[in-house]
Amino acid sequence: MPIDFSVLELSGIGLSLIVSLAILLFAEPLGRVLGVMDQPDNVRKIHARPTPLVGGLAITTPLLLWSLAGVVWPVLAEGGKVPLAGIICGSGATILGFLDDRRSLSPTLRLAALLALTVLALQINNLLVPTQFNWSHLSSTPVSPWLATALVAIGMAGFVNSVNMADGHDGCAAGMFVIWSVCMVLCSGGITADIAAIMFVTSLAVLSFNLRGKVFLGGAGAYGVTFLFGLLILRLHNHWGVTAETIIVWLFIPIVDCLRLMIMRPLHGHSPFDADRGHFHHRLHDRFGKRAALAIYLGLVASTSLAATLAPNLAPLCLFALGCVYVGLMFASSETVTRPVPVKITHRD
Numbered sequence: 001m002p003i004d005f006s007v008l009e010l011s012g013i014g015l016s017l018i019v020s021l022a023i024l025l026f027a028e029p030l031g032r033v034l035g036v037m038d039q040p041d042n043v044r045k046i047h048a049r050p051t052p053l054v055g056g057l058a059i060t061t062p063l064l065l066w067s068l069a070g071v072v073w074p075v076l077a078e079g080g081k082v083p084l085a086g087i088i089c090g091s092g093a094t095i096l097g098f099l100d101d102r103r104s105l106s107p108t109l110r111l112a113a114l115l116a117l118t119v120l121a122l123q124i125n126n127l128l129v130p131t132q133f134n135w136s137h138l139s140s141t142p143v144s145p146w147l148a149t150a151l152v153a154i155g156m157a158g159f160v161n162s163v164n165m166a167d168g169h170d171g172c173a174a175g176m177f178v179i180w181s182v183c184m185v186l187c188s189g190g191i192t193a194d195i196a197a198i199m200f201v202t203s204l205a206v207l208s209f210n211l212r213g214k215v216f217l218g219g220a221g222a223y224g225v226t227f228l229f230g231l232l233i234l235r236l237h238n239h240w241g242v243t244a245e246t247i248i249v250w251l252f253i254p255i256v257d258c259l260r261l262m263i264m265r266p267l268h269g270h271s272p273f274d275a276d277r278g279h280f281h282h283r284l285h286d287r288f289g290k291r292a293a294l295a296i297y298l299g300l301v302a303s304t305s306l307a308a309t310l311a312p313n314l315a316p317l318c319l320f321a322l323g324c325v326y327v328g329l330m331f332a333s334s335e336t337v338t339r340p341v342p343v344k345i346t347h348r349d
Helices: 007-025 027-034 057-072 084-103 107-124 145-166 172-186 190-211 218-239 244-267 280-288 290-310 312-332
Strands: none
Touching: 007 027, 007 057, 007 190, 057 084, 057 190, 057 218, 084 107, 084 218, 107 145, 107 218, 145 172, 145 218, 145 244, 172 190, 172 218, 172 244, 172 290, 190 218, 218 244, 244 290, 244 312, 280 290, 280 312, 290 312
């Protein structure tokens, strides 16, 4: 679908970028006021100095302000079709992540909150509930509303936690946000494309600051931004016909890596929530170095995601290629695995 934004839409995107840059430029004083500064510990947090955890706020704040403006000025949001589920539940997920940065909430509480927020979002906007799962090479799979709600809630919790785990290497999570938002703009239109475009420009701004060590995403990014992406994915599947295979390609690396760790940690006698350097991004970093690791990670996500978005019939081939490359790189970096570190887990797992 051709990208075609009106002057009004472009103005909203531009203003969102300005708000995001304002937050990023004043990240350090803002982080100190809010009490969300990530302190290095020379064990797992090896950054040089205390770093503000406000990157996620630089993405969610402009988007939520734009959405609220649509309530006052309906022309901004397709005649008043304001994403209430995103405003209410996206704000809730952002607050959840912010509180986790402040006081390290228990995994059980975070999981329960994510499940509750997802169910609430589906109740607010029942169009987000899939009536069937659409495949490119198979017949659509009908699904009952109660089962769809349960599957979406579990999937959302898994998706959010997988991105939270990937946020342990500067640029990984923010880079994926940039890639996913581009794909979403390419395969949608209307208010969905507007939201995706805002997330693209703000994520790109955060990525540029994150790569220079100026900000970290923080829990507001790992929870709030990822939750909003999850809601967008549901709309893309239900309304814009994006197939399940294409979505799986987008999310393959963080989801598969999260599942691997949740299985392997208990097998080695550790809690699934123990911190370690066994993540895919850590393994790449220890084997190839920081810059090459990021290039490999984001290169895999970008190349396959864009291919599956522009040519959905290639999605199964992309999945096969991702699986082969992932397994190959895991074997190639197997000698770099480090045993879990006995520290309390934080957002930068």
